Every structure is written in C-alpha cells, then in structure tokens.
Amino acid sequence: MPAQLAEAPGLPVLCNHVWNWFTELHNERRNGERLSLVDIREWSQTVGMPLETWELAAIRRLDTLWLKAQYEQQRGCSDTGFGG
Numbered sequence: 001m002p003a004q005l006a007e008a009p010g011l012p013v014l015c016n017h018v019w020n021w022f023t024e025l026h027n028e029r030r031n032g033e034r035l036s037l038v039d040i041r042e043w044s045q046t047v048g049m050p051l052e053t054w055e056l057a058a059i060r061r062l063d064t065l066w067l068k069a070q071y072e073q074q075r076g077c078s079d080t081g082f083g084g
Contacts, residue, residue, distance in 0.1 A: 018055050022062045032070060035063045 011019055025035050025043055040059060044051050051059070 015058070018058045019062070021049065021051075021055070022059050025059065026063075026066065032067075034067060035059070 021043075024047075025040060028039070028043070029035065040051070040056065043049075
C-alpha cells in the first residue's frame with residue numbers, strides 16, 4: 001500500500017458503502033475505460049441497489065480520480081498513490 005494511503009484517514013462510516021460499490025464496479029471495468037452511466041445503472045439494477053444522486057456523483061468522482069491516476073502513472077508522474 002502506498003504511504004499516502006496508509007497514512008490517510010479512514011472513510012466516514014456513511015461513505016464506506018460507496019467505496020465498496022465503486023470497487024465492485026471497478027472490478028468489472030472494460031479495458032480501463034470510464035464507467036459509463038449505463039454500466040452503473042445496470043450494476044445498480046442487477047444487485048438491487050438503487051443509488052441516490054450523491055452516491056452516483058461520488059462513484060463518478062472516484063472513477064475520474066482513478067482514470068487520472070492511471071494517466072499520470074502511464075506518464076511516469078504519479079504522486080497520487082492510487083493505483084489500479
């Protein structure tokens with residue numbers, strides 16, 4: 001685990017589920033592409049978890065951060081400590 005993550009504060013309890021949902025979606029990612037709204041909607045319907053607006057926004061933000069970290073890592077300038 002990168003030092004930045006090891007030293008980071010834990011997630012608020014009320015947000016843990018969003019991280020878990022993101023990791024589930026991330027594990028189904030195709031070719032490193034952005035998680036589409038269709039992907040997220042299909043996952044939500046399949047697992048029976050309707051998302052609130054803030055939860056969807058948080059998942060989309062996590063996805064953006066992951067993609068940015070991947071781009072920076074490929075360019076050799078990653079200091080985010082957030083890998084894939």
